[in-house]
Structures are given as C-alpha cells and as structure tokens.
Amino acid sequence: MYTLYIANKNYSSWSLRPWALLTELGIAFKEQLVPFGAGSNWDEFRQFSPNGKVPCLVDDGLTVWESLSITEFLAERHPGVWPEQSAARAWARSAAAEMHAGFTTLRTQCPMSCGIRVRLHEVGPALKADLARVDELWRDGLDKFGGPFLAGDRFTAVDAFFAPVAFRVQTYGLPLSEASQAYAQHLLQTRALRAWQQQALAEPWREPGHEAACLAYGTLVADLR
Incomplete structure (x- = not known):
C-alpha cells in the first residue's frame, strides 16, 4: 500500500493535491502526517523526502516526490487519474x-x-x-x-x-x-x-509563521477551528 507523507491539512496546499486525488478515486493509501514546525522543516522532512518537502509518496521502497510527479506515477498504475478523452x-x-x-x-x-x-x-x-x-x-x-x-x-x-x-x-x-x-x-x-476540511478544522497545531502569513494582506473575520 502507498504511504503518503503530508503536513498540516489546514495549511498544506501541496499535500492536498495527491491526498484529494487518491481519496476521490478510491485508491488505498496510508497517510503519514508530519506537522510543520517553526522555521525550516528541512531536517525533519528529509527523513522521508529527498527534497525536504511534502508531499512525498512511498511505495514498497520506491520514493516519489513533488505533486505533479506523484500524479503521473499514479496515472501509470490507475485508470481515471487523467481524463480518457x-x-x-x-x-x-x-x-x-x-x-x-x-x-x-x-x-x-x-x-x-x-x-x-x-x-x-x-x-x-x-x-x-x-x-x-x-x-x-x-x-x-x-x-x-x-x-x-x-x-x-x-x-x-x-x-x-x-x-x-x-x-x-x-x-x-x-x-x-x-x-x-x-x-x-x-x-x-x-x-x-x-x-x-473536517480533519483540518480538528487539528490542534498552530504554526506562527503560517498564521502570520495568512493575515499579512487581510483582517481576520472568523476562526472556525
């Protein structure tokens, strides 16, 4: 079974892409969530991802990183990843x-x-x-x-x-x-x-850098977490 390494669902847009694709297409995978830490996450993420970033897909010792590469890897193995026409x-x-x-x-x-x-x-x-x-x-x-x-x-x-x-x-x-x-x-x-979204709202983590970035160009109206 695939293992998909992702970061916080609240923040990680890159993680969302392969996660949503696998989930919506009903392709079985194991999720491994590693939360963002303050500052650089290079050392932590490098333990599973060659570029020190998420997402990263691991399959029986084979590692695939970058969301576009993961998508093409899945397309070689599963129908429906890209349109048929x-x-x-x-x-x-x-x-x-x-x-x-x-x-x-x-x-x-x-x-x-x-x-x-x-x-x-x-x-x-x-x-x-x-x-x-x-x-x-x-x-x-x-x-x-x-x-x-x-x-x-x-x-x-x-x-x-x-x-x-x-x-x-x-x-x-x-x-x-x-x-x-x-x-x-x-x-x-x-x-x-x-x-x-349901799982993102339930997450306990608040990473100061991401929180500040979200309000750098606007004013908080509501926090639903």
Whole structure:
C-alpha cells in the first residue's frame, strides 16, 4: 500500500493535491502526517523526502516526490487519474502544470488556511491578474468539456490541482465569475474535500509563521477551528 507523507491539512496546499486525488478515486493509501514546525522543516522532512518537502509518496521502497510527479506515477498504475478523452487529457495536463508552476501572487497573498475567514485589504493588480487567469481557465474547461468538473463529468487530477484554490476562494472571498464560484463550491462538496476540511478544522497545531502569513494582506473575520 502507498504511504503518503503530508503536513498540516489546514495549511498544506501541496499535500492536498495527491491526498484529494487518491481519496476521490478510491485508491488505498496510508497517510503519514508530519506537522510543520517553526522555521525550516528541512531536517525533519528529509527523513522521508529527498527534497525536504511534502508531499512525498512511498511505495514498497520506491520514493516519489513533488505533486505533479506523484500524479503521473499514479496515472501509470490507475485508470481515471487523467481524463480518457485525448483533448480533455491534454487540456487537463496543461492546466495542472500551469497551476503547479504559476500563480505566485495568489499563493503569496492568499496562503491556504481551511479554518479561518479573512477580508483582504485590497485586491491589487497582480492578484487580479492571477484571479482573472484562474477564472479564464476554469470557464474554458467547463465550457469545453461540459462540467461539472474541469475536464468533464468526473473528478480528475486537474481538479485536485485546483482544490487548494477552491479553499482560498472560500477563505478570502475571492472575486470570480458566477460559473467559477459554482465550480469552487462543487469542488468543496466532493467527498475528499469535505473530509479534508473536517480533519483540518480538528487539528490542534498552530504554526506562527503560517498564521502570520495568512493575515499579512487581510483582517481576520472568523476562526472556525
């Protein structure tokens, strides 16, 4: 059985992606949660992950790190990770890769925290540009492939890659089109994301660096933890 190393569900957007994919597709795995510590987590995470980061997947002595690599590893072994139809699969891979590599301002100004609600001081030009591109991507996928997921009628890896954005939309009240808001809500109601949020809210850990980062660009409205 796979072992998936992750960090705090409340904060770790990168951990969420393979966790949601495995959970929603019903692929059996063992979760190993190692909470973030103050400062660098290099020494602790290096005990299981070559790059000192999460997520990391281990299978019978084989170690796979980075969420995109984990996804492709799983796709070689399990059906349904990517869409079956070739055009949808190509689009999904491109959109997931763009999410994996981009949207720096969105990540910086709106770090993932499932348990709080924040009112941003402003939505500046750089954040507006990232949100416009998210909105464009989501509407493009929904229009091309009919929804309710980004590449068709089933949850696939591209939805897993944008799952942290759905949580950010919820946490920070991010402005998106009606269609994109509806998609975010649909994603949050999947079995995997409901379970992730429930478990995130129950976590006892509060890491000061992550807590401060979540309020660097906004004001706390509610803490649901």
